[in-house]
Amino acid sequence: MQNILLFSILGLASGAIIATIAIGVVLSWRGSGTINIAAGAVVMVAGYIFWCLRTGYFAPALMMVPAVLLTLVLMALLAVVVEVVAVKPLRTASPLARLVASIGVLLLFQAAVQLVFGTAPVDSPAVLSAEVVEVVGVTVPIAHFILAGVVVVLALALSMLYRFTRFGLATRAASENERSAILAGLSPDSLSLANSVIAYVVAGLVGVLAASVVGVSASTLPLLIVPALAAALLANFTSFGIACAAGLAIGIGESLLFYASTQSWFPTQDGFALPGMQQVAEFFLIVIALWWRGSSLPQRGETAGRSLPPVPRQERLVRRAAPVVLACAVALVVLPSDFRQAVTTGLVATVLCLSFVVIMGYVGQLSVVQLALAGLGAFTVSRLGTEFGIGFPLGPIIAIALATVLGVAIGAAALRVRGITLVVVTLAAAIAIEQFVFANARWGGGQTGAPVESPTLFGVNLGADASFPGLNGTLPSPLFGLLALVGTVVLYAFVANLRRGDLGRRMLAVRSNERAAAAVGVNVRAVKIVAFGIASALAGTAGVMYAYNYSTVSAGSYGIAIALTLVASVYVLGVTLVQGAVLAGFGAIGAVVPLILQKWVLPQDQISIWVQLIIGVGLLVQLKLFPDGLLVGMELKKERRAEHKAQSEPSVVSPRVEEGVPA
Amino acid sequence: MKPTSSQRLVRSRGLGRLPLPVSVLAVALTLAGCASDSDTPGKEATGGDPAATASADPWAVTDYVDYTGGTDGAADESLEPVTIGWLNQQGGPLGFPWATAGAKAAVKYVNEHLGGVDGHPLALSTCFIADAEAEGNACGLELVNDDDVKTVLYGTVMAGNQSFQAVNKGKKPLLMSNSISPIDAAADNVYTYNGNPGSIFGGLASYASEVVKAKSVSVIYPQDAQSTAGVGILKAALDSVDIDMKAVGFDPSTTNLTGAAVAAGVQDADLVIPLVSFPPACIAAAKALESLSVTAPVVATGSFCFTDATAQGLGGEAPLWHQLATQTNVADHSLPDVQAYLDASADVGLGAEGQGSSDASLAWGLVLTAARLLNEAGGAEADEASIAKAAKALEGPIVLGSAEIECGAYAKQPGLCGAQTRVFEHTGGGEFKALTEWLSPAGL
Secondary structure, eight states: OHHHHHHHHHTHHHHHHHHHHHHHHHHHHHHHSOOOTTHHHHHHHHHHHHHHHHHTSSSSOOOHHHHHHHHHHHHHHHHHHHIIIIIGGGTTSOHHHHHHHHHHHHHHHHHHHHHHHOSSOBOOOOOSOOOEEEETTEEEEHHHHHHHHHHHHHHHHHHHHHHHSHHHHHHHHHHHBHHHHHHTTOOHHHHHHHHHHHHHHHHHHHHHHHHHHHOBOTTTGGGGHHHHHHHHHHTTTTOHHHHHHHHHHHHHHHHHHHHHTTSTTSOEETTEEOTTHHHHHHHHHHHHHHHHHGGGOOOOBOSSOOOOOOOOOOOOHHHHHHHHHHHHHHHHHHSOHHHHHHHHHHHHHHHHHHHHIIIIIITOOOOOOHHHHHHHHHHHHHHHHHHHOOOTTHHHHHHHHHHHHHHHHHHHHTTTSOGGGHHHHHHHHHHHHIIIIITOTTTSOTTTOEEOOOOEETTEEOSTTOSOOOTTSOSSOHHHHHHHHHHHHHHHHHHHHHHHSHHHHHHHHHHHOHHHHHHTTOOHHHHHHHHHHHHHHHHHHHHHHHHHHHTEEOGGGGOHHHHHHHHHHHHHHHTTSHHHHHHHHHTSTTSHHHHHIIIIISOSTTHHHHHHHHHHHHHHHHHHHOTTOHHHHHHHHHHHHHHHHHHHSTTSOOOOOOTTOOO | OOOOTTOBOOOOOSOOOOOOOTTTTOOOBOOHHHHTOTTSHHHHHHOSOGGGGGGGOTTOOOOHHHHHTOOSBOOOTTSOOEEEEEEEEOSSSSOOHHHHHHHHHHHHHHHHHBOTBTTBOEEEEEEEEOSOHHHHHHHHHHHHSOTTEEEEEEOSOSSSHHHHHHHHTTSSOEEEEEOSOHHHHHSTTEEEEEEOHHHHHHHHHHIIIIIIOOSEEEEEEEOSHHHHHHHHHHHHHHHTTTOEEEEEEEOTTOSOOHHHHHHTTTTTOSEEEEOOOSHHHHHHHHHHHHHTTOOSOBEEESSGGGSHHHHHHTTSOOOOOEEEESSOOTTOTTSHHHHHHHHHHHHTTOOHHHHHOHHHHHHHHHHHHHHHHHHHTTGGGOOHHHHHHHHHHOOSOOTTSOSOOOTTSSTTOTTBOOOOBEEEEEEETTEEEEOSOBBOOSOO
């Protein structure tokens, strides 16, 4: 019992930060209906600003109180800037667009901080007391108690603000029904801005207080969004009190897990606690919360139709795709080895992005677990080959089947939630897979990755090291690239045709309105499960191709940061079009566009941070210009032109009105 | 033949950085407060004035012409260059650009003062990994496919190692100072001259057993793929010397390690090992151990927890822990080989900051060793096979490294040619002092 008390106390500081981020998520949801993935990064920014002011990084150092106050003012200004740049322009855009914008803000904040201050953490001067107390024979800093107390007070204050003030009532009104709020003379834009400012100031205050307790790092604080999302979910995205309590409980639980991991009953492997148990626990916590709260998650009544991006018809695909396929085939033979490899990587990534088109574009379910499923396929191929001697083609088949089963299981766990909320469960699932499977030395990559044997069929090596070299006589062999090209084309055609067929129409019906779809006889659950199955199979296929392409698999290739970047890229390029998957694929890490940037455009120094910055800025700019995605926007323009032309020529058949396409 | 334990008595000051993988490389001993205490186990074991024997380094390499087998003077620029590949991690959040600076300085020195390679200028073909595993593959294709590249040298590489080797498949000799994985030492045509996780954690076990006389060791480690594997290697090494280990893993994104440290029993252990090497984790570990007023020695492997980045995160001072290193500490200017390095590298424009970087000094030594191997293998006529033969036959001492080098000394890891380590104490302000002689790894 003493130990439980001790470890509970030791978890207070972590819990306080998680609770603060959770409160920020609730504020964003209340204010603008956005799940703010950047909430953890906001705390980080506040910590860096305060450190600058106190240490005189840019200007003469300030005393404690002026530094705190100025930090809060700057955080408020930052909130205004983010609201103007990334929130307000997207108020009438789809929830996906707003979520992607928050990913853009996250990438931008993190990259900017690393470019300005370097990648090293900083030590912020202490604001809270440095005194310690002894608890069960262990010294515990008083600052931990104070920090937790401050967060509890903030949560109570916010609860009272939103319950008893006119501003709070107005926010709740706008949150429940924006149309009625406007009729009552309220401005959703102003309310959103005010809520953002409050969220940034609250996060800033706790960020300043916590900076000296936990350190300020651009690599760790933003990742605390995951447990914070779990807390926010338990709070139904509305209750500050529950978000605070759940955040503190998660931090305490994390600390108790340290204690539990030393007990004999705790699951072990090779004498050590199984890695990833915390992430698995957080995932199940989220799933339980979804099952408990799922049907009552708040839906916002909004002024404009917040439909998902339109799904234009995809016609003349052969004519459009043929030149690209031909170019790829030629490139795979004649280009230098690094570009040949980049083309193959682009093809593999295209297959992965096609899975986003199915699950996000066609069914409207925002899943970020696809990359983790690809990793699962890749690691399975590796382990089957090296440990069980199961190679091509049985190994890949099993690997894809396994990824499909897991994807379906995750989808089934989230059946009660719709659309955007699914991001929470898939985000947690992705991290749980990363930590529980990939980081495990026995199941995953171990220390430096897992080797993958080349695929062979009837004694013929089909891998990247096949004896059929490129035109310059070097590896990688174009053979594997050409096979990847064929596979990609087949899957591209499959996904494009899926949209035209009966299943595709049912998917679009579910995406448009689940209740309406059910009313006309569509089995919504079955459609969702099938969609998850198809998307997971595509992801697993991509994982297998990736493994064969590089002959190795490592956990670092399937991290959540890469997954979020990929999701965002697919969205801004056109998540409802197969062409969007191709563009996003060739812009993925290791593919052609990054290679060109790396070789000729960007400076070698801190290149990956510059790439992240460019992606972050690019996302925000692109979303402002084409909130539904670049290709979708262009396609819609084209359709409107055709429509206009048709109207001016009576002989032409009436224009198409597809699901989600404005007439 | 295995190198014998405790053969070397070098006393040095300064930072001997051991660039190992982000999380596998941390070993530790004492916390700041007790580091200068003459009663600390480390001091008790070594005794005497560390500076007293500093000039008696019989293995110190100071004559680079002799070491490389070159000639005094410049290379003949009219001849075709002899090219070696250089793989390094830089350009990402975790980068080691000083390694490349050190390598380039060494190449310049070879060309201006050591007659190049058999009179031919030495050229460096570089390829960098920013942070993605896939980039190792791209570098593999670039360097391995290049017929002009005779051998590939590893700088400090944390990601992309496996995918690089998947391309190389033993084709070209790979020369490394430190390897991030025991897998390297079992791979074809890999030669590691300073150490790998097996030798480093084995060195830790030797230190805990022979010097600290520890019975129990407390370990905290991030539950990433590298550290999870690393803690297993450490346990095997400690088991071989009958030391109990209590290890607690934590989520890599965790910012507060107090709970993990308490659960690992840091307050009761004879030795504390924060198995961390990423600056945020080093900082979190240092804050946790400080807040818990840990009195046991704390030892970290590598230099990650002693870098400027970590010092910055702790208010300007890196933790006053002990450090296990695999190379001569270049911060001790009294050592003859360090002085030779400082003079020579300054001569070709490597500044003080670069000279102080262990990445640069490791790279410097590796390039000079590569020049020696090329000369031995036939100069401009050297091919992959002859270089591999020379690399395998290399005996110590090596530049800024331990005296004994023997490829094949460890049957299961034929590519591990140098495996000795030694422990330094960070006394503050970037000053280090040697606590031990060279230690041979336990349980390897």
